[in-house]
Amino acid sequence: MIMGRHIIREMNISDLPGVLGLEAVSFPTPWTEPMFRAQLGYGDISVNLVLLDGGEIAGYATALTVRAEIHLLSIAVLPGRRRRGYGRALLDEVIERGVSRGGSRVFLEVREGNDGAMAFYSGAGFRVIGKREGYYVDTSDDAFVMELDLERENNGRVEG
Numbered sequence: 001m002i003m004g005r006h007i008i009r010e011m012n013i014s015d016l017p018g019v020l021g022l023e024a025v026s027f028p029t030p031w032t033e034p035m036f037r038a039q040l041g042y043g044d045i046s047v048n049l050v051l052l053d054g055g056e057i058a059g060y061a062t063a064l065t066v067r068a069e070i071h072l073l074s075i076a077v078l079p080g081r082r083r084r085g086y087g088r089a090l091l092d093e094v095i096e097r098g099v100s101r102g103g104s105r106v107f108l109e110v111r112e113g114n115d116g117a118m119a120f121y122s123g124a125g126f127r128v129i130g131k132r133e134g135y136y137v138d139t140s141d142d143a144f145v146m147e148l149d150l151e152r153e154n155n156g157r158v159e160g
Ligand SMILES: CC(C)(COP(=O)(O)OP(=O)(O)OC[C@H]1O[C@@H](n2cnc3c(N)ncnc32)[C@H](O)[C@@H]1OP(=O)(O)O)[C@@H](O)C(=O)NCCC(=O)NCCS
Pocket: 001, 026, 027, 074, 075, 076, 077, 078, 081, 082, 083, 084, 085, 086, 087, 088, 089, 109, 110, 111, 114, 115, 116, 117, 119, 120, 121, 123
């Protein structure tokens, strides 16, 4: 269930201070401003969204779509706004936009031990398909690779 009044729109450069603040309280090694700027500069393959709640940036999601593959790079919601359906709303929207660019399979990496995110993705239909050892260079944590195959989910149809 989605609680609260919110809007989801494309991220732009002027959103970066809010996005960086959200990033800092969400990840042990946050993305930097140049990383977000690069992501915003990739053009049509790049999908970057923010979720605004009461005018404040409460969440963001970023992905790249290359042919059939949508790669979810990052998603986060402000700690005080979690479990209101905002993450799922962002995930659904980023996937929908990736599908409209030709995507049909969604991939992501999630840090081993990030049980909340694993539960979040599993609830959205993702399944673990592999593991990358030492993927996170900051702590040498492993990453689970998760996939959502939209064709299989929709019995061969992908609706964008
Ligand atoms: C993962 C994250 C984006 C989820 O955002 P959210 O807005 O809280 O997610 P939602 O409210 O849409 O959750 C949808 C469902 O996912 C599951 N879920 C979400 N967070 C969960 C948690 N911490 N523990 C268990 N289940 C969880 C629940 O089934 C939830 O439905 P419910 O609240 O009705 O039980 C958020 O926890 C976050 O920003 N985490 C820190 C950053 C991060 O780890 N990002 C992922 C990197 S791979």
